[in-house]
Amino acid sequence: MNERISDKAALDAAHAVHPHTNLRRHLQSGPNMIVKGDGIEVIDAQGKRYIEGAAGLWCAALGFGSERLGEVAKQVMTEIGYYHTFRGASTPWVSDLSAKLGAIAPKGLDKVLLQTSGSEANDTAMKLVWSFWEAQGEPSRVKIISRHNSYHGTGALTSQLTGKANFHVGFGPGFDRFRYVTEPYYYRKALEGETEAQFSSRLAQELDEMIQAEGPETIAAFWAEPVIGSGGVFTPPEGYFPKIQAVLDKYGILFVADEVICGFGRTGEMWGCQTYGIRPDMICCAKSLSAAMLPLSAVLIGERVFEAMLNQSDKYGSFAHGYTYGGHPVSCAVAAEVLTIYEEMDLIGHVKSIEPAFVQGFESLRDHPLVGDVNAVGLIGCTELVADKQTKAKHAPEVQITARFEAAALERGLITRNIGNRIALSPPQIITAAEVEEMFTRYRDTLDAVAKEIA
Structure with a gap:
């Protein structure tokens, strides 16, 4: 390690707090x-x-x-650097990226709300879920069902949506709006002699029974990654999502697909939803949206949710949600070029x-x-x-x-x-x-x- 990098490592150990790291050990060992x-x-x-x-x-x-993406970022940073999307303001780069995303989104999910991270996208989608049910005159629908070992972020709410126990311990009492069903971990969760199809049926039945026990009138949404990523990479067993979808349709429960990992070709289709035949009401995406070159995420919003957003905006005067850096022009320009590269290759x-x-x-x-x-x-x-x-x-x-x-x-x-x-x-x-x-x-x-x- 040269002297300059050695100095940087020492500064890092002294000052930088690292996620998912033993902090005491990092003080001693550095990065x-x-x-x-x-x-x-x-x-x-x-x-x-x-x-x-x-x-x-x-x-x-x-x-x-990427020199190509670096040039795109340099040009936009030189031309404007930053502008926001609040109160109807926009930039050409927001327009271009939103249109490109809408064009490749699954049918009916062409409304795009740009955010900064996967956690922000999932947090935003939760607010939209609760707003949807308030607009339907069913404000008691506040509970969200997730799955054990799922991962949806590390914010105060998204860490509760996440079904990994280590995200819950040591951070306070949490929130009483989240429920968890068994993850589709066939290797360890299937009963002896149980086929994949039978396992999927049992998990769908478990979901149905939870909804009945909690009261369908209290359930707002079901959240799922097409392939559970950070929880252990569990590909869904035979028939899993069609059977889960049928239960949700039975009770009119919203389905939010967390495609932060699975989106943009990771599962062999543009969306994991397309790989597994999922019909979501919203999709949360990030990561490969910008090829991780700059922070960016998006919520792709389905027709019935967007209709509720319009009604709520009429009722309250505006859509009172947003982040300073949501739709940042440099990030949007880079992401739009990333999507162009995806098309070219x-x-x-x-x-x-x-x-x-x-x-x-x-x-x-x-x-x-x-x-x-x-x-x-x-x-x-x-x-x-x-x-x-x-x-x-x-x-x-x-x-x-x-x-x-x-x-x-x-x-x-x-x-x-x-x-x-x-x-x-x-x-x-x-x-x-x-x-x-x-x-x-x-x-x-x-x-x-x-x-x-x-x-």
Whole structure:
């Protein structure tokens, strides 16, 4: 590490507070400084190159560094830098991006509300859900059903929408508007001998029973990621979403799809909703919307929700919601250019062409002694590491299986997303077939090294 970067690392340890980090340990060890990007690789301060198999936080769809997008940002920053979208104001870049998003949105979801982050998008969608039911004269519909191990953000409300327990502990009592049903984790949640279709039926029945127990007149919405991402990468089992959708339709409950991870080709279609036949009332998207080059998110709003927004705006005089940086012109210009790049490269066609090799890469690991299960679709997938393939027993905590895997993978120049004992990959969507092969070579080498180490 050169002296300048060493100084930066010391400053970071002294002053920067890092999310999802042991803060006391960080004071002592400091950061792993990443200083450059090149395609699907990142380079650390020592010059070591890594395949970024997680695309950062599921988001660097076009890889790392882009002169083309840098020029777009420079031009808009020079021309205006910033303007807002409050009180009817706009910029050409907001108009262009909103129109482009509306054109690629699922049918009937062409109204676009631009925000800054996935958490903001989900928080905004919650407000719209509650506003919708108030407009319908059913203000008692305030409860939202999410799923265990889901992830929808870390705001005060979105952390409650998130179904991961570690987001709830230590941050106060929470809010009594959220309920959680079983996540579609077939490998561990299915009963003995239960098929995927039977498992899906049981989860749909569980949802129906929860709605009846709580009272349908109190349920506002159901929230779901098409593929649960940060909770462990669970692809839905056979028939899951059609059966869930049928229950929601039965009671007129809104369906909000959190596509922050799944949107823009991650699952092999433009939207995870299209991969799994979901008919949402709203979609929350972010991450690959701007290829993570600048902070940006959006809520895509369906017709009946937007109609309620119009009525509420008539009633109260305006739509009293917004963020200072929502629709930031630089972010919008970059995102619009990202969507142009996706079109030029035929993003969906490219992902579909790479998907067989990616999925087969995971399937080829199924026979490894450490691997209990695999899930993969499009360019997102994972393995689950187990101590015993027959019983599905996990390794004892003192084995530190995930930490061992992470260290061995980094040694081999591979960055993965590690969630408990599940090791995920979601590489930039520009990845080539040769790079997929190399990524899985390093993944298997890592598994072999860890197996040898703990034998």
